[in-house]
Amino acid sequence: AQSVAQPEDQVNVAEGNPLTVKCTYSVSGNPYLFWYVQYPNRGLQFLLKYITGDNLVKGSYGFEAEFNKSQTSFHLKKPSALVSDSALYFCAVRARTGGGNKLTFGTGTQLKVEL
Amino acid sequence: DAGITQSPRYKITETGRQVTLMCHQTWSHSYMFWYRQDLGHGLRLIYYSAAADITDKGEVPDGYVVSRSKTENFPLTLESATRSQTSVYFCASSEETDMRYSNQPQHFGDGTRLSIL
Numbered sequence: 001a002q003s004v005a006q007p008e009d010q011v012n013v014a015e016g017n018p019l020t021v022k023c024t025y026s027v028s029g030n031p032y033l034f035w036y037v038q039y040p041n042r043g044l045q046f047l048l049k050y051i052t053g054d055n056l057v058k059g060s061y062g063f064e065a066e067f068n069k070s071q072t073s074f075h076l077k078k079p080s081a082l083v084s085d086s087a088l089y090f091c092a093v094r095a096r097t098g099g100g101n102k103l104t105f106g107t108g109t110q111l112k113v114e115l
Numbered sequence: 116d117a118g119i120t121q122s123p124r125y126k127i128t129e130t131g132r133q134v135t136l137m138c139h140q141t142w143s144h145s146y147m148f149w150y151r152q153d154l155g156h157g158l159r160l161i162y163y164s165a166a167a168d169i170t171d172k173g174e175v176p177d178g179y180v181v182s183r184s185k186t187e188n189f190p191l192t193l194e195s196a197t198r199s200q201t202s203v204y205f206c207a208s209s210e211e212t213d214m215r216y217s218n219q220p221q222h223f224g225d226g227t228r229l230s231i232l
Contacts, residue, residue, distance in 0.1 A: 043223030
């Protein structure tokens with residue numbers, strides 16, 4: 001069975017500081033990994049994905065994520081946080097082969113960026 | 116660019132009643148999904164559909180029914196609503212042609228907040 005862990009329910013960071021939202025995963029074989037963001041009363045919006053190749057993936061709104069196979073992690077990062085980045089962030093994983101079509105989501109991390 | 120729309124956005128009903136949540140997408144994506152979002156659980160897949168007239172169960176299908184007579188619509192029906200089905204429901208679509216090898220992102224609607232009294 002595949003799973004995703006987001007160990008922090010909430011992350012607080014000051015505007016202008018770097019931010020990291022953590023994600024670790026468990027899957028048979030190689031993964032496809034995704035980050036989504038959810039603003040209040042809205043659906044999830046796709047931020048970025050890792051398929052293969054370069055371990056550092058760049059996405060929307062200045063976000064990036066680093067794939068680390070040995071640590072089975074896919075942490076979301078941004079060099080300089082904005083108040084408008086405050087939202088709920090979800091990590092998701094799918095096995096590249098043999099895992100069928102199921103996308104498994106983490107429980108989400110609430111990011112709060114303060115002035 | 117309408118994308119994917121869900122209706123209603125908010126719904127209150129009583130236990131035992133039937134309720135249908137609507138989902139419509141304008142992209143002609145082949146795959147569509149229904150999720151429920153609950154605190155502490157993230158998103159859990161209820162049902163999905165690979166194409167018109169092709170549907171399959173997800174992680175938590177009990178108490179739900181889906182149909183897909185047209186590519187663009189994917190309604191979700193709670194045949195006899197229970198309080199445990201109070202949740203926020205999200206519909207999503209994806210353009211992949213074969214989910215076994217999929218790496219395409221899913222595109223989500225804005226959700227239906229359903230309360231069952």
